Amino acid sequence: MSPVLDIAQAGVRFGTGPAAVKDVSLRVAQGEIFGLVGESGSGKSTIANAVMGLLPATARLDGSIRLNGEELVGLSESALRVRRGDEMAMIFQDASASLDPTWSVGDQIAETIRAHRPVSRAEARARAIALMGEVGIADAARRYRDVPHRFSGGMRQRIVIAAALANHPKLLIADEPTTALDVTIQAQILELIDRLRRDHGTTVLLITHDLGVVGQVCDRVGVMYRGELLEVATTEDLFTRPAHPYTRALLAANPAGAVRGSRLPVIPQEWSTESLDAANAARDRRAAHG
Template identity: 60%
Template structure:
């Protein structure tokens, strides 16, 4: 996992809207390594899907992308659209939240996979069909030959998601973006899909960027986790470290909100307050108005700093963040505060 496959360098995404410019993603710096599963978590609207769509080059015309996204050594923003289109479905693929909207309702499932193969591999119909049948069997579609011409509505939700995953993996991409791939599925089918992703990753060495709000799913499948809040990356850590010792107050609040086996009867815990309006975000730390540990330093934006052991954090309560800020602005030492426990 040492080879870097994707680099986000100070990536931001802004939208023009009637309410003014919306800063949906701000200053994301992140590396994804070959062969790893990286989980991106946070509340709805925090920028997870927007970041992934920016990587895929699928943002609407009203969006403006700042910074650089580098994939396999190529800065994607500088590529002509024809080259980015050639990458999509080939070297990088995406599994969207709702398989029903990802498949053409008028065509057979096998033909849709075969079309993806022909578009990027230049093979004939016979060869692409054979490969599509192989993929359908690989993802667990029973009687693949008989189901090849079935339209999507004849399949269950779990089967449709398997077909979408087969299409995404048709050309053995280096990167698979999975956006809430189990949200619409029951728990049993969800477990099967996660097992399928793990098995396929082991076979092909694919890097997976898993976008999720379900922390249980992240704990099962991910190697590292990034936590986003209001468009910003606030913590990155190996998955076991994040769950055992969350450092950012927002990460702690998310984990505290999870129902546990030993939780006493009563209402579930929630993260107090509301997500800020991204058309008019607060200055400094965007979590400060909801944070029980807010200090005067929180009116300044904390840098995402290396805290060692694969962990990065953007919080003024972290010594690593404070040290990084001091290096950026020599002679301006923040007022000391207690370390995170």
């Protein structure tokens, strides 16, 4: 079966600066939750924005990005707009910034539906109320007219998820969807994403810097560093048998399980290109010999 998302040798450069993403290739299968992890500035969100066609005009995108076999690179803005919210959707980190503060949450979900489906206002409203209930908004019909500030941070994130799922997109990109939430609400949002994946068969690209989040819901994981994809593995293999030295250093720096009072390993601020090249070559040799 062809992957839902197929990225091949993608590169992104802003203006005349160094490449923000370098030669990244990955495939995400239908119904899979694929985690993309790495430090801030490693290129995770740049890849997400490249898939969604949300890079700024100063960006140069090379390579190939296919959604269900259709090439997205080179499509016009109008063609991408049709696909955003319909075939692919994105959950951003800050739910408040994703919602219009003066417009009821229900109408914002309904408008997403009407932008892509030939339905009446009443049909869109009914669908929006059903979605609000599906993502755990109690008394959804009554709360349809509430504006975003009348909801907690976790509830606003649920509204954003409902809007993203309004048209049953084949691909859902979640960019740090739980960063601003407390641990309890974070667990609820991750459980919700996993349940919606199981119920609807939605493919999820989950971007995070939190290895705990990866361990909870992801099937496979890609590790990013300075714009490069260093390693792709199943979640189990990543935690038990990490292949790349940077991945091992990243896992070792996790404070979970550390002895109280002991010093945590530190990842060097600048991991030299030579050391990365040597580590990648060693990884490729191991792969070639099974």
